[in-house]
Amino acid sequence: MISDAPVLQQASEPAENVAAPSRLSRYARPLLGILLPLMLALGWELLVWLGWSNGRLVPPPSRIFATIAELARSGELVRHITATLWRVALGFAFGVVAGTLLGAISGYWSLARRLLDPTVQALRAIPSLAWVPLFILWLGIFETSKVVLIAVGVFFPVYLGVMGAVLSVDRKIVEVGRTFRLSGPAMIRRILLPAVLPAYVVSLRVGLGLGWMFVVAAELIGASEGLGYLLLDGQQLGKPAQILAAIVIFAILGKLTDWLIEVAAAPFLRWQDAFVRAKGA
């Protein structure tokens, strides 16, 4: 997945064998993935252009991009994207901090886990959108309730991921730390943190995905700006191109932020015996 050349150069014999063909496929592989959507888009564009469909309900790509361009020109696009990004960022930050802290505590101390975990699991069983009316009553219709809703969505996967990761740290490796008489903080820094990092990154990515899901829910409920508002606005005014434009931007932003986490974590995870990389990514 992470195709950085330095790793391949550093790795020993098995990696070197695949280095040569992988250089070729490094550029070819992403192109392969684009092929199908590109064909579909071009095909639809052609159908509309030939007049076989009017493209009113399913606008062709050119009209979607025109909508995006228009929104961008008027400055609307930046305003909506900023609003949505800001909500996701805040909600994600709060959710990650809470999920990491509570997950680490539950993973580390079995007493805390017995006290805390059943309640958290019970809360997790509630569909998070069920909170919406309550949050609006408590926190108002504006930003706070939205951010809290996103934070709730992010919290659970991060909490579960961190707790599971701490619980599954190899006791044998911890014992190595003990034989070298690591203090509590040193044990956390030198053994536990690196050991849980791979699972933690995964839980962050899952959490971010949920964050994007919940920002849409929050913005559909009541917002005057944001990409979710664009969706709702498009529905109410009968502008499918605007809805699809918002969806495309969601896809781009979602992928982009996920990629950011991946890239930020990559230098710390180079040691991993990744199946994908072994095959020569």
Added chain:
Amino acid sequence: MLALDRVSKTYPNGVQALARFSAEIRQGEIVAIIGGSGCGKSTLLRAIAGLDRASSGTVTLDNESISSPHAKIGIIFQEPRLLPWLSVADNIGFGLADLPTAERRERVARALERVGLAEKAQAWPRELSGGQAQRVAIARALVPQPEVLLLDEPFSALDAFTRRDLQDHLLDLWADARPTLILVTHDVDEAVVLADRVLVMRPRPGRLFDQIEINLGRPRDRNSPLFENFKRSVLTSLDRSLDRSVPDRDATQGPGQAMWW
């Protein structure tokens, strides 16, 4: 000197793994502990390492009581237990975090050279073979220069060739600073190749059954008749330790009395 005085261990589930084990081990001595499965040899090693506390009895090193891991005691496990996120060099230097960088680097480099893995310094542990990984584990345990090095069936997961190679290598490394080696093994050959003295334990509960001095010079020829003789006496003792009709004898009175066969 490492003194074990009536070390006993009873696990919370009531199983008595170790009963009144006493022995004195001289500085620089190589002792192999051998016995049937469940004879408490690993329990004993973990008590000496300070990883588990003995239920009663004491472990003392140079008059200092051991109840938690100690700087002078290193341990090598059956698996290499390298930290997968650290390079080979950083794994070896793991126990040297308190030293200044320059000295740490130098000692790690020397250790890498000593175990013949200098070109693997920047490799990840996953890129090593089983034997190489165990050599890194040995280097990691040795660079802090422990007085006592414990080995818990360190070569049992390796193939016969690699095992022999590492046994010789271990002796070679041992000769540098001559720490006390306490080796738990179930391989009679290994015990006789390495040890000055073989302690035979008997199971349920784990206790000392016999001790056999291996009066052979080094390097030892695995094919010499004398070597075979020692192997046979260890085997005989091992068989008797598993035979319930053979009564316990007091094997703690010193090596002279152990030559009873």
